[in-house]
Amino acid sequence: MYKDQKVVVVMPAYNAGATLVKTYNDVMAHGLVDHVIIVDDCSHDNTVEIAAGLPHSELIVHQSNLGYGANQKTCYRRALKAGGDIIIMVHPDYQYTPDLIPALAAMIGSGHYHCVLASRILGGRALAGGMPWWKYFANRFLTLAENLMLGTKLSEFHTGYRAFSRSLLERLPLHRNSDDFVFDNQILAQIHGFGNIIAEISCPTKYFPEASSINFWRSLKYGLGCLLTGVRFRLHRWGLLRSWLFTDEK
Ligand SMILES: Nc1nc2c(ncn2[C@@H]2O[C@H](COP(=O)(O)OP(=O)(O)O)[C@@H](O)[C@H]2O)c(=O)[nH]1
Numbered sequence: 001m002y003k004d005q006k007v008v009v010v011m012p013a014y015n016a017g018a019t020l021v022k023t024y025n026d027v028m029a030h031g032l033v034d035h036v037i038i039v040d041d042c043s044h045d046n047t048v049e050i051a052a053g054l055p056h057s058e059l060i061v062h063q064s065n066l067g068y069g070a071n072q073k074t075c076y077r078r079a080l081k082a083g084g085d086i087i088i089m090v091h092p093d094y095q096y097t098p099d100l101i102p103a104l105a106a107m108i109g110s111g112h113y114h115c116v117l118a119s120r121i122l123g124g125r126a127l128a129g130g131m132p133w134w135k136y137f138a139n140r141f142l143t144l145a146e147n148l149m150l151g152t153k154l155s156e157f158h159t160g161y162r163a164f165s166r167s168l169l170e171r172l173p174l175h176r177n178s179d180d181f182v183f184d185n186q187i188l189a190q191i192h193g194f195g196n197i198i199a200e201i202s203c204p205t206k207y208f209p210e211a212s213s214i215n216f217w218r219s220l221k222y223g224l225g226c227l228l229t230g231v232r233f234r235l236h237r238w239g240l241l242r243s244w245l246f247t248d249e250k
């Protein structure tokens with residue numbers, strides 16, 4: 001609990017057997033997290049067996065591989081059902097340190113922000129932390145392009161470490177977003193588009209083999225999807241082409 005608010009951590013898992021326990025233990029280490037939701041997207045490894053043995057947690061298993069966006073849709077739906085007031089996504093690949101959960105929870109719990117991102121770019125150490133150079137340049141370029149198209153001032157849109165308030169997740173039409181990786185980008189464009197501030201804190205960058213499975217071609221598809229999200233946002237704002245993503249009706 002953070003003050004009187006229930007803290008739920010969601011972990012969208014895909015082949016995370018090697019890092020799940022370590023991540024879970026760090027998530028629970030601060031005594032702040034009330035409940036963990038692990039959604040397995042039909043992994044080929046032992047993620048499900050390992051997740052089933054973790055206390056204070058709930059496991060949902062997709063019977064087929066639905067994608068990272070679909071996985072997050074399940075995560076947030078279940079987090080709301082579990083009564084979460086502060087909902088934090090932590091990747092179970094141990095790429096983002098769970099030590100910042102108290103900071104993220106406090107930002108949401110303060111009531112000032114509905115969404116907080118833990119940015120790897122803000123600290124200026126992304127390359128030193130092992131982010132591949134091509135991912136770094138893609139990150140910077142896409143962030144610049146999207147800041148211009150959306151009118152935001154974010155340091156990055158591509159971190160997987162994010163916190164949300166219950167009221168925000170209840171308001172967003174998440175079902176309209178992609179089931180693929182570009183979900184991550186669409187949700188941020190929606191949050192901004194519906195008039196919410198996206199706050200940021202800095203977070204260390206860590207890259208190691210288990211923490212990154214996305215190859216160049218998946219990344220390229222994601223990058224093009226991000227640009228398309230920005231274009232759709234701008235056209236919608238100018239009233240030239242209405243987008244379903246940014247239309248505020250259930
Ligand atoms: N649901 C789902 N998640 C996936 C899939 N492929 C990767 N992921 C997850 O997407 C997240 C980001 O992928 P990752 O390989 O860590 O990318 P990177 O850290 O950005 O280089 C991780 O939490 C993965 O577990 C997939 O096919 N389905």
Ligand SMILES: [Mg+2]
Nearest residue numbers: 093095211212
């Ligand atoms: Mg990763």
